[in-house]
Amino acid sequence: xxxxxxxxxxxxxxxxxxxxxxxxxxxxxxxxxxxxxxxxxxxxxxxxxxxxxxxxxxxxxxxxxxxxxxxxxxxxxxxxxxxxxxxxxxxxxxxxxxxxxxxxxxxxxxxxxxxxxxxxxxxxxxxxxxxxxxxxxxxxxxxxxxxxxxxxxxxxxxxxxxx
Numbered sequence: 365x366x367x368x369x370x371x372x373x374x375x376x377x378x379x380x381x382x383x384x385x386x387x388x389x390x391x392x393x394x395x396x397x398x399x400x401x402x403x404x405x406x407x408x409x410x411x412x413x414x415x416x417x418x419x420x421x422x423x424x425x426x427x428x429x430x431x432x433x434x435x436x437x438x439x440x441x442x443x444x445x446x447x448x449x450x451x452x453x454x455x456x457x458x459x460x461x462x463x464x465x466x467x468x469x470x471x472x473x474x475x476x477x478x479x480x481x482x483x484x485x486x487x488x489x490x491x492x493x494x495x496x497x498x499x500x501x502x503x504x505x506x507x508x509x510x511x512x513x514x515x516x517x518x519x520x521x522x523x524x525x526x527x
Contacts, residue, residue, distance in 0.1 A: 372413030383423040438500035443467040452499040492509025
């Protein structure tokens with residue numbers, strides 16, 4: 365991105381978006397790295413204005429449940445590289461189950477992240493709360509992603525990220 369491509373207000377808007385990203389969000393590490401790169405593209409005047417504006421915006425940390433960083437990175441890799449994901453999942457009753465899943469969608473709702481995936485054990489689409497995934501690792505088994513419409517109807521108001 366050429367220097368000066370972002371205004372000070374746009375740079376601060378990106379910083380606010382990143383700062384309000386809940387802890388334990390998938391792609392959170394990469395999002396913060398991208399934010400740092402974007403700040404480096406600011407020209408000196410925009411950078412100075414962004415610093416002044418940033419002092420006037422406060423963000424309180426979120427208190428959402430989070431998954432271990434290794435789990436998040438495995439989910440990110442699995443959905444990016446279309447490799448099946450082996451997970452240890454804690455059900456709502458506290459029981460642990462082992463599953464192999466094919467990630468389809470990451471969904472944010474009700475103040476938590478969900479992994480919507482085809483579960484090979486159940487042979488059906490399941491919604492897994494990311495904060496209940498105790499362990500995860502990518503397998504060497506690749507899969508063909510299912511159509512988003514196969515996941516079912518999105519909750520009211522849900523929409524994909526703008527591109």
